[in-house]
Amino acid sequence: MNIAIDMMGGDFAPLEPVKGLKLYMQHNSAAANIFCIGDEAQVKPLLDEYGLSASNVTVIHAPEVIGYHEHPTKALKEKQRSSIAIGFHLLATGKVDAFISAGNTGAMLVGTMFTIKAIEGVTRPTIATVVPKLNGSTGLILDAGLNVDCKPEHLSQFATLGSLYAKYIIGILNPRVGLLNVGEEEGKGNVLAQATYPLLKENSSIHFVGNVEGRDLIHDKADVVVCDGFTGNVVLKMAESIYDIAQTRHLQNDEYLHRFHYENYGGTPVLGVAKPVIIGHGISSDKAFMNMVHLAAKMVETGFCSVLKEAFHEE
Amino acid sequence: MNIAIDMMGGDFAPLEPVKGLKLYMQHNSAAANIFCIGDEAQVKPLLDEYGLSASNVTVIHAPEVIGYHEHPTKALKEKQRSSIAIGFHLLATGKVDAFISAGNTGAMLVGTMFTIKAIEGVTRPTIATVVPKLNGSTGLILDAGLNVDCKPEHLSQFATLGSLYAKYIIGILNPRVGLLNVGEEEGKGNVLAQATYPLLKENSSIHFVGNVEGRDLIHDKADVVVCDGFTGNVVLKMAESIYDIAQTRHLQNDEYLHRFHYENYGGTPVLGVAKPVIIGHGISSDKAFMNMVHLAAKMVETGFCSVLKEAFHEE
Numbered sequence A, B: 001m002n003i004a005i006d007m008m009g010g011d012f013a014p015l016e017p018v019k020g021l022k023l024y025m026q027h028n029s030a031a032a033n034i035f036c037i038g039d040e041a042q043v044k045p046l047l048d049e050y051g052l053s054a055s056n057v058t059v060i061h062a063p064e065v066i067g068y069h070e071h072p073t074k075a076l077k078e079k080q081r082s083s084i085a086i087g088f089h090l091l092a093t094g095k096v097d098a099f100i101s102a103g104n105t106g107a108m109l110v111g112t113m114f115t116i117k118a119i120e121g122v123t124r125p126t127i128a129t130v131v132p133k134l135n136g137s138t139g140l141i142l143d144a145g146l147n148v149d150c151k152p153e154h155l156s157q158f159a160t161l162g163s164l165y166a167k168y169i170i171g172i173l174n175p176r177v178g179l180l181n182v183g184e185e186e187g188k189g190n191v192l193a194q195a196t197y198p199l200l201k202e203n204s205s206i207h208f209v210g211n212v213e214g215r216d217l218i219h220d221k222a223d224v225v226v227c228d229g230f231t232g233n234v235v236l237k238m239a240e241s242i243y244d245i246a247q248t249r250h251l252q253n254d255e256y257l258h259r260f261h262y263e264n265y266g267g268t269p270v271l272g273v274a275k276p277v278i279i280g281h282g283i284s285s286d287k288a289f290m291n292m293v294h295l296a297a298k299m300v301e302t303g304f305c306s307v308l309k310e311a312f313h314e315e
Helices: A015-028 A040-049 A072-078 A083-092 A105-116 A152-170 A191-202 A214-218 A229-248 A286-301 A304-314 B015-027 B040-049 B072-078 B083-092 B105-116 B152-170 B191-202 B214-218 B229-248 B286-301 B304-314
Strands: A002-006 A033-038 A057-061 A098-101 A126-132 A138-142 A176-180 A207-212 A224-226 A267-271 A277-280 B002-006 B033-038 B057-061 B098-101 B126-132 B138-142 B176-180 B207-212 B224-226 B267-271 B277-280
Touching (some): A002 A083, A002 A286, A015 A033, A015 A040, A015 A286, A040 A057, A072 A105, A083 A098, A098 A286, A105 A277, A126 A152, A126 A229, A138 A152, A152 A176, A152 A191, A152 A286, A152 A304, A176 A191, A176 A229, A191 A207, A214 A229, A214 B229, A277 A286, A286 A304, B002 B015, B002 B286, B015 B033, B015 B286, B033 B083, B040 B057, B072 B105, B083 B098, B083 B105, B126 B152, B126 B214, B138 B152, B138 B229, B152 B191, B152 B304, B214 B229, B267 B286, B286 B304
Parallel strands (some): A002 A033, A138 A224, A176 A224, B002 B033, B098 B277, B176 B224
Antiparallel strands (some): A126 A138, A126 A267, A267 A277, B126 B138, B267 B277
């Protein structure tokens, strides 16, 4: 298995990617071949310093970097030798099986859509975020911000994608799908939710359990919750702010509140595209990078993208 | 000042309304004339038991009750002698200055819209919820669920209504208004948010500070945050679930987390209608009822509905 990491992406790159890789390799030294894409002069000495000169760690020199404020399409086109452009090139040509970056999110999305492309049958690839439940389990909510305006059919596809992710990556056997709504009863909601409900009921590839409300997200009412990306993004950021509360109130040692720390999840995969792409938070720490490598490895191991291809081929 | 309370509304009625009134009267014994609407045979003995037989507490007998699962319009029409119907009758005819109920929310809304009516110029009355900020201040978010599908003009009116509420009721001199969105920059967002931004910029009756994200709700970036009622309802219920977390994790003594307990706010006023109507949570406790009476008194004292009428008259 070959995994590529953009060493130049993230506010604390390349140090945190290197440290994250160190954390990963401590317990998975021979599990994967890691391709570190970045400025050789910066990355190599750090890898040496952290004892990461093993034969399964290869540096791929990228003399350019796409900055946070650059225009995604323009930057990708003009900076062919940037770490992000090289990462997508390696992934598209099959030289690596997964690509991870905490760099310019727009460039990552543009690269994913135009270089890797959506799986046939998927009209809108999506991003998901995990929500820690009070009972210890883990839920998924999607779309988390990629598709801010959605149609009912999109939400139904998110339900299928999320269910497969919950099953193969989170390990939930028969994931229950809920529709985020303002009330429990069928017929509640805005125009989108009202029109989505019957589609979810008819969707034979999911186990639909009805509407869930904002308060249900932390309770164990559904494993996968679907909504438009506007609402999902607000939910995601509110959930992240629960960790802000924990820090400010000196409650971060609480086992449950600690689970809201973004670094536990690392990054979000783009679901519905042909190959594993994982996009990290700009502030990604070593632990976040470690978890992104774990996630990439799991997506490759389980053949997750092939599972999606089959599922949408049958539809 | 005359305030009417539905003694039959709420899961724990009439006991909690009576206890809430007791809490209120302890410190405000002569401030208002209270009209207790409900089944005399149940309410009178309780008022006596709690020592609330003062001359400024009057029982108005209501032989009927609208249940939680009754159809609002039908029930209001058929049960003219219900506590909710009588409450609206007293308010509409000027016999009381404000009406409070934790009963059937739909019936409360229907009564408000058809008996009390929107202020001229207000196209969509709205409900708001307060959000405790980490720095100790209090923010407002609206719409909180009354208008699940909105147009940009509605959000602009919510901004005006919310600003006046923040100024006159919460006591914030020059409230900053934010637009709930998925990013900070102008141009971000779904179709609704993108179209609302320029309207808020042009709205001369508010102090618009730009977009705010889900994580900003607990930080002090804006005093009043506007969004459609679908998103707002999800936010409201997620915020309420923060108190669930506090309880489950035995952190409810944390001063900040405790502020997420719904009973601190009691109920939500319907903003943009001609007279003060306050709708309580079904599970309203004594403290919630006490706070609803306080809120009603403040809305009457400040002449809040007249302030709104003037503001929308000028527009």
